[in-house]
Amino acid sequence: MNLNDLNLFIRVVETGSFTAAADSLDVQKSTISRRIAQLEDTLGIRLIQRTTRKLKLTPEGEELFSRAQPLVDDLAAVQDDISASKTELRGRLRLTMPTEIGVFMMNEVISSFMQAYPRIEVDVELSTRTVDLIEEGVDLTLRLGPLPNSSLIARHVGGLRRGLFATPEYIEQHGTPNSPADLAQHACITLQRPFDHLRFINWNNQEPVTMGGRLRTNSLSFVREMILQHMGIGRLPDVFCNELVESGRVVRVLDDFKLEALEINALYASRRNLNPRVGAFLDHMTDRLNDHPWVQNKLVHLTP
Template sequence: MIRNQLAEIACFVEVAHRLSFAQAAVRLGMHVSGVSRAVAALESRLGVRLLQRTTRQVGLTEAGRTHLARCEGLLAEIAEAEAAASASGGALRGRLRASIPSGLGLAHLTPRIGEFVAAHPELELDLHLSNRNVDLVEEAFDVAIRVGELRDSRLVARRLGDSRRVLVASAAYLATAGQPRRPADLERHACLVLDVGAIADRWELRRRRRRETLRVPPRVRSNNALALLDACRAGAGIALLPQFVVAGDLADGRLVRVLDAWTAIEQGIFAIYPGNRFIPAKVRAFVAFVEHCVRDVGGGARPPKRSTRR
């Protein structure tokens, strides 16, 4: 009986997350009819309708929303108990699917990924390097690392550190084009634009409490920070790039700061998890590895914060 009740709860939670019986069935490896019967049995046993069904869509009733939170908590506790028992056996196992921004990943994570896989030889790591904001639930990612603002309320986020974009150029470019003295001067320079965000060529700069926003003329535009880094090294123009991407070039003198009193508005580096799910030990280990890799590369990582609903 308990097994049937847990199966009904699992079906209800999956349908509630996806608002689709068909998608829930695929995720659970069941037939749609089986998922539908399980949810109907749960509603019958409780004597209340949890889901509103039409021919085109599925939605939660008020009772369904309340019961969903309780069911998620129950399933999380079961998963936590099983994970704790599994972890007591030693090595981390299974597949870990992670989405990472290409610039951060290539600059600071992939050069050290050998350390992580050597420490966890029984773990299969599936890394996707992209600036696209993946759908963790629909695309079955265990975790995503993101830089910037977070808007998806279905997710839980943990801040790993800070990121700030800075203006950089090669000494050769500045010798030819001249050194900007104020932000408005950038409008007369060749600018290398990182094509992320709604309006990539709108640069918002800050100096203490002063803020200036300007539209810059893109000489080169790319969604890959390392491609722009190469162009900047070659003297193609001035780039506004994350400090974690240019830190090494600034340290060895290949690039120099431009308008060094001005930076872009500070952003966060976050680990993102699907909402209301227990975080497995393998995910916790990977996030700890990422946090270690990005420590201090963005101008100083903040102390870790507890996970928060976004």
């Protein structure tokens, strides 16, 4: 079996079409089609059912893809290990992170990383779900908030400054809370699975604060949109609301009471034999975020 033909087959499956694979590899579509046909002739089986509209794998093609893709990735890792120059790092890097972090902060980090390492391919899943890195073959995940006990290796990235926000219209109708205790009487937009309790560094010995309200969500972006709909007071990283505050569409609430920053941690499977692509990304991300205006690196932690 020709390894180059196998690589082409995997790329066709990953991109979903011969055309997309050809574009990504900068080769002729006819070349890929011919090489896949050669692979099928070598194996004596049909791997792909071709139609005018879509591509569909045969059962044999699905089995070959599922078994060959990890092997090809392992070979790419071997190439990385013996490469002396960072520009020679190659292969696929699989990342997951919350949608908002990817869109608002990591976009620049990832784009500059891909420019620095032009031979590394990056797959990014934006999701709030907890990913099993080992089971799903993910190299690194970013998570917000305190971490549960885990066998994974964690590297602290920083913390997002955050505060409480509401629209002037909401404040005009419902009044301004004067202390954290007043939040129990307000419509607060909270998270279904909160990253931590609402506590203030400089109030009531950092005891948890009761928040009133009927609306809960699992999305920080949706909290922001509901604030703009005058639905209540929401806790968000400052970056989500800085421009809104400057324009007057949103105001800060209880700004004299300071919240702990929201922790950002990078998790990966093992420190031993760390994949060079993961190591390169960790170093690049840390360097880029070290002076990032949204990131607070020296956290003031609440007492347990």
